[in-house]
Amino acid sequence: MNPTLVSRLRRDVSFTGEHLDVAGRAVELRTLTPGQGAALKLLADGDHDDAELAVAVTALDGESGLLRWHMLLRGLNASGLVEHAVREGGRTGEVGEIRQIRQIIARLRLVGRGATLLAPAPAGPARLSRFAEARIVDGMPTLQAPGRHLAVELAPRAAGLIGELAAWSTGVPAPVLRLLATAGLLAPGGPQEDVETTERSHAQWHPGDLAFHARTRTPASASGYGGTHPLGDRFPPEPVSPAPAGTRTVALPVPDLERIAAADPSFTEVLERRRSIRAHDMDAPITLDQLGELLYRSLRRRGTMTGGDGQELADRPYPSGGAVHELEVYPLVTACEGVPAGLWHYATDRHELELVAEPDKATAALVSEARGAAMLEADPQVVLLVAARFGRVMWKYETVAYPLVLKHVGVLYQTLYLVATAMNLAVCGLGGGDTAAFATASGRDPLLEGTVGELVLGSRPRMEG
Ligand SMILES: Cc1cc2nc3c(=O)[nH]c(=O)nc-3n(C[C@H](O)[C@H](O)[C@H](O)COP(=O)(O)O)c2cc1C
Structure with a gap:
């Protein structure tokens, strides 16, 4: 199995051939080259790695088109329009009927507002932050750090990564670490300098308190600020007077x-x-x-x-x-x-x-x-x-x-x-x-x-x- 970084456009973003449609709103792009159009179409259709996208660009624009493609991609990431994931590829089956399998094991999801530019993987051992919260979202184990606009969704078969990263580890593939680092899920420092327990700024916070504080005070990290009426279409509002408590x-x-x-x-x-x-x-x-x-x-x-x-x-x-x-x-x-x-x-x-x-x-x-x-x-x-x-x-x-x-x-x-x-x-x-x-x-x-x-x-x- 060979974990590779792949990207796609966000689910709520589609590509018309000329412009992007973001949740029903048109986002104009400057004139696209044929190669850029082809690569954007690939990103709109599903997950692709850099090499696959580069083939699409160079086939139509030549090698010289790659630099401009990367600049366009960077702009899309700066606007938070791209979703990154880690795909595992491999082969399965008996001799004679070997099949190529490709499975997404981790995906970086935008849960608030902000960029999706990938951070580098840490050079040394990595550990999950003690503030990382794991929740089941839409049936998937999902990790989020307080105040961050990105979360990492793990495929159920990859949930063992949480156990692996409970202590400082060098056993996790770099592409997965890059997703976790981008979502702020990795502990700062290292085994010799565990900032989360040595620095007062980090040590004084209970994870539950920081998660509550961050969710309610960082509008970019969670949607739903203000009067959004999240239950408006499912329940009637409660009357201003509670039901009478008793007869006496x-x-x-x-x-x-x-x-x-x-x-x-x-x-x-x-x-x-x-x-x-x-x-x-x-x-x-x-x-x-x-x-x-x-x-x-x-x-x-x-x-x-x-x-x-x-x-x-x-x-x-x-x-x-x-x-x-x-x-x-x-x-x-x-x-x-x-x-x-x-x-x-x-x-x-x-x-x-x-x-x-x-x-x-x-x-x-x-x-x-x-x-x-x-x-x-x-x-x-x-x-x-x-x-x-x-x-x-x-x-x-x-x-x-x-x-x-x-x-x-x-x-x-x-x-x-x-x-x-x-x-x-x-x-x-x-x-x-x-x-x-x-x-x-x-x-x-x-x-x-x-x-x-x-x-x-x-x-x-x-x-x-
Ligand atoms: C939110 C809040 C919580 C408090 N909790 C307690 C408490 O649990 N026990 C207590 O004896 N006093 C409590 N107090 C009173 C404070 O100790 C008191 O306001 C403080 O010592 C200042 O004294 P003062 O209110 O006479 O100005 C509380 C006050 C507030 C506003």
């Missing part, structure tokens, strides 16, 4: 915003006074009125609209990308005057609490985790569990969907912090939580709705005032 509800008093505005400390005073407070007044717990006022001022639904795409949108006091407002708040009450203990859901449109679960082992686990995270001496009076209805965001957005959720958690945290400060309540945001524990306590499907943030809340201890 507690109505919350509607606060008088005019009276509050007249009595509130100034905005600057609130900002300057804001602190994370990790203790609650156990003798005088937070009240139903206070909890209701905090929720009302921070996240009640002020209005409902319908977007141009047909999705119901909401207006709340804090901002939300596309006004999608996927966040739901679940007050987990241990001690709140006027609200029985348990896991409640705040209905932003009806301004009421709906009981999701009576206190049990699962809710106790959530309380104790929040207590530990905030280093509280006693159970927090209330844990505000912030959950995301992922489908609201993911119906509309692709690469920015999950980052938007996290940004929304941030703006909601700050809004709750500021309103709680103005109300003289004790609040402290938490940096981590357990979405599986929330799923157990709430019965929610964690893939549809899961916790993405939490804060502890209570009455402010008197000595803090």
